[in-house]
Amino acid sequence: MKKIGFGIIGTGVIAEFHAAALKDVEGAELVAVCDRVAERAQAFSEKYGVPYECDLDVFLAREDIDAVTIATPTGVHADVAVPAAKAGKHILCEKPLEVTVERANRIIDACEASGVVLASVFQLRLSLSVQLIKKAIKEGRFGKIVMATVQVKWFRDQAYYDSGKWRGTWAMDGGGALMNQAVHTIDLLTYLVGRPESVSAYTATLTHTGIEVEDTAAAVVKFESGAMGTIEASTSCAPGFPLHLEICGEKGSVVLEDSDILRWSFVDQTPEDDAILAKGIAGENIKGGSSDPKAISHEGHRRLIEDLSEVIQTGREPMVPGREALGAVELICGIYESAKSGQTYFFE
Numbered sequence: 001m002k003k004i005g006f007g008i009i010g011t012g013v014i015a016e017f018h019a020a021a022l023k024d025v026e027g028a029e030l031v032a033v034c035d036r037v038a039e040r041a042q043a044f045s046e047k048y049g050v051p052y053e054c055d056l057d058v059f060l061a062r063e064d065i066d067a068v069t070i071a072t073p074t075g076v077h078a079d080v081a082v083p084a085a086k087a088g089k090h091i092l093c094e095k096p097l098e099v100t101v102e103r104a105n106r107i108i109d110a111c112e113a114s115g116v117v118l119a120s121v122f123q124l125r126l127s128l129s130v131q132l133i134k135k136a137i138k139e140g141r142f143g144k145i146v147m148a149t150v151q152v153k154w155f156r157d158q159a160y161y162d163s164g165k166w167r168g169t170w171a172m173d174g175g176g177a178l179m180n181q182a183v184h185t186i187d188l189l190t191y192l193v194g195r196p197e198s199v200s201a202y203t204a205t206l207t208h209t210g211i212e213v214e215d216t217a218a219a220v221v222k223f224e225s226g227a228m229g230t231i232e233a234s235t236s237c238a239p240g241f242p243l244h245l246e247i248c249g250e251k252g253s254v255v256l257e258d259s260d261i262l263r264w265s266f267v268d269q270t271p272e273d274d275a276i277l278a279k280g281i282a283g284e285n286i287k288g289g290s291s292d293p294k295a296i297s298h299e300g301h302r303r304l305i306e307d308l309s310e311v312i313q314t315g316r317e318p319m320v321p322g323r324e325a326l327g328a329v330e331l332i333c334g335i336y337e338s339a340k341s342g343q344t345y346f347f348e
């Protein structure tokens with residue numbers, strides 16, 4: 001079967017993980033890269049032995065590119081994804097999908113209009129632990145979900161924010177600890193618990209300078225299902241804890257730390273449950289990067305590239321459809337609205 005040709009747009013930090021992951025996917029290959037800064041594109045192309053292009057239209061005209069990976073700053077995703085969709089390229093878009101719901105919808109609409117697949121990089125969803133929790137929810141094992149807790153108490157030093165002009169800006173980063181770092185876990189929250197009905201929140205910039213966005217946030221969420229939840233997110237908590245997610249229901253509760261299951265407790269406990277708990281599903285190596293953004297493995301990216309390649313060949317749904325990636329952007333933007341107004345924000 002023909003390998004799916006991938007082109008990467010934006011050859012910065014995360015592009016390295018995509019390029020490394022592509023080498024490990026049998027059904028896909030990196031065929032070209034694009035960056036608006038020629039020196040970066042050239043250095044990347046030499047490292048991975050593929051051609052580079054700085055002009056997006058010329059890059060998108062390449063017939064050997066079936067799919068593009070969008071790895072530019074977040075506030076540029078729509079600017080490159082919309083022409084890519086119009087050029088008939090399938091899209092694997094880095095998280096978050098965009099900086100606002102309106103801009104994220106532009107990508108979704110362009111992909112639907114062109115009939116190309118849009119998949120989002122929320123690699124934590126693909127961990128075995130999260131899939132086990134999702135399955136248990138589908139099987140009704142939690143009964144009514146009552147409470148959910150997200151804690152992303154991470155650390156980013158000042159040098160991290162100083163490393164790129166776009167970091168910590170509303171226009172390009174779309175937000176701070178919530179939109180850039182906690183977005184993965186907030187995606188898990190909407191994936192597992194569902195749509196929010198309302199949110200009340202505080203945000204602040206407590207330890208970093210020269211950034212427009214929050215480095216610390218606390219929010220209380222009410223979900224459409226009636227469940228309640230809290231979200232704590234920060235990039236000011238040294239040295240940084242693993243991400244923490246709790247889902248608690250009337251018939252069972254679980255605790256996830258990074259991709260490890262710490263607690264797995266159901267009223268109707270089975271031998272399989274004991275096995276899950278004994279193993280803790282540890283060692284999956286799809287970690288969060290609590291102290292260092294580069295301290296993640298490329299395993300999650302590998303699974304997403306493999307998934308999109310199969311989707312293109314078979315026509316099935318991707319594991320993280322682009323439309324679902326909207327949920328985290330919607331919830332985080334609601335948190336910002338509440339923090340700004342001092343009022344509870346109600347979702348449409």
Ligand SMILES: NC(=O)c1ccc[n+]([C@@H]2O[C@H](COP(=O)([O-])OP(=O)(O)OC[C@H]3O[C@@H](n4cnc5c(N)ncnc54)[C@H](O)[C@@H]3O)[C@@H](O)[C@H]2O)c1
Nearest residue numbers: 010011012013014035036037071072073074094095096164
């Ligand atoms: N999935 C994850 O765990 C993860 C981790 C880190 C970053 N990200 C996401 O990846 C994206 C990129 O982050 P990064 O840290 O790699 O950023 P970066 O600044 O290191 O790299 C971005 C690159 O995009 C290039 N660029 C900017 N505008 C462009 C344009 N219009 N056309 C082509 N190239 C352009 C820049 O020159 C730069 O080389 C962000 O959306 C970020 O949220 C995801």
